[in-house]
Amino acid sequence: MSIKGKVALVTGGSGGLGRVHSLSLAKAGCDVAVTGHSHLEKAEAVVKEIEALGRKAIAVKVDLANLDEVQAGVQKVAASLGPVDILVNNAAFGIVRAVTIVKMDKADWDRDLSVNLTGAFNTIKCCMPGMAERGWGRIINISSIAGTMGGMGQGSYAATKAGLIGLTKTAALEGARKGITCNAIVLGVFAGGSFNEVAPEFQERIIKRMALRRAGDPQELSNVVVFLASEESSYITGEAIEVSGGASLFTF
Ligand SMILES: NC(=O)c1ccc[n+]([C@@H]2O[C@H](COP(=O)([O-])OP(=O)(O)OC[C@H]3O[C@@H](n4cnc5c(N)ncnc54)[C@H](O)[C@@H]3O)[C@@H](O)[C@H]2O)c1
Structure with missing residues (x-):
């Protein structure tokens, strides 16, 4: 990959x-x-592991x-x-919390949205202007089948993962003529x-739901992250690409 x-x-x-994504990109x-x-x-x-890779x-x-911490963090990276x-x-x-909507604390709902969805808004807001200036950028948002299929007891988490897909398509449109893709x-x-x-x-019950009948190896996911981050993915933008071993197929 270039x-x-x-x-x-x-x-x-x-x-x-x-x-695994950090090491694969390195x-x-x-x-x-x-x-x-x-x-x-x-x-x-992880920094030490990356440095060992040269x-x-x-x-x-x-x-x-x-937002202020994200802005300061992005500036620190640039420096x-x-x-x-x-x-x-x-x-x-809030990835594995399982609480029905009726029983969910409003504070948990607020926190999940503020990290998972507003967090992505914050990083995109801070990184995109520099990408646009240089005419090249890749944004990859990690969503979940909870966002496309729902998740029992995962109201806030599922909502953030669905929201990320709308944010992705919007960032793709806003970045399209500036050399930025977002998927x-x-x-x-x-x-x-x-x-x-x-x-x-x-875990067993969930895995039985997958057409491939196994959990994915993180490397199988990172391979897609690296591809979407590369020059070779230049004509793909605004997509929500499922990497799930066929979780949304009609399996029995
Ligand atoms: N593991 C899976 O099977 C699975 C399935 C579907 C989606 N995902 C998604 O993959 C991604 C990684 O999940 P994981 O399984 O590695 O989980 P993980 O809990 O190991 O990693 C989550 C990371 O988010 C960081 N984080 C949490 N709150 C933060 C905050 N306020 N500010 C900054 N960082 C914060 C944590 O420090 C941690 O490093 C998540 O987006 C998750 O929703 C994972």
Whole structure:
């Protein structure tokens, strides 16, 4: 993939799947900024792994819900690695919480929206002007089949993942004549990360729902992230690409 020398920002880049995206982008030749949320130890460990691959990296502490922190984080990345060419909106909150809409705390609803959806708005708002100035940019928003199919007990999470698809299509339109593409990836379930927090009996039930009858390997997802981040994906924009092992097929 033609991606060498680009600067990537991966939100939640030290999480279960985010770490694999960060390393895959580095292996493809990018320098990578890894955002962490509450503490930076995990992000710093990923930075060391990236440096061992011969690329530059930094860990940046950002609460995505806070626009000022996002703005400061993006400026820090630019000062250290260069301006952001590739933005991967991967971080999310409330992923495995299961509470019906009636029982959900309003505070949980607000927090999920402020991180998962407003967080992506904040990063796009801060990264897009620089991409437009340079005439090249790639934005990849990590959505979920919860956003396209609904999720029992996942009202806030599903709403944010559906919202990301609308945000993706709008950013694609607004970036189209400036050399910027924006796509969403609609995930099924992947081993590692938040899926590990689901009780084993539920994991089994979910996997039986997939046409391929298995959880995805995070690398199978990162391959798509790297492709969408590359020059080779230049004619794809505004898409919501499902990578789910056939979760939406009629399986029995
Ligand atoms: N693992 C799966 O099977 C699966 C399925 C569908 C979608 N997804 C999506 O993939 C992405 C990664 O999920 P994961 O499984 O690796 O989860 P994870 O919990 O391991 O990672 C989530 C990351 O988001 C970060 N984060 C949370 N709140 C934040 C905030 N306020 N500011 C900054 N960062 C914050 C966390 O620090 C963490 O690094 C998420 O968008 C999730 O919705 C995962």
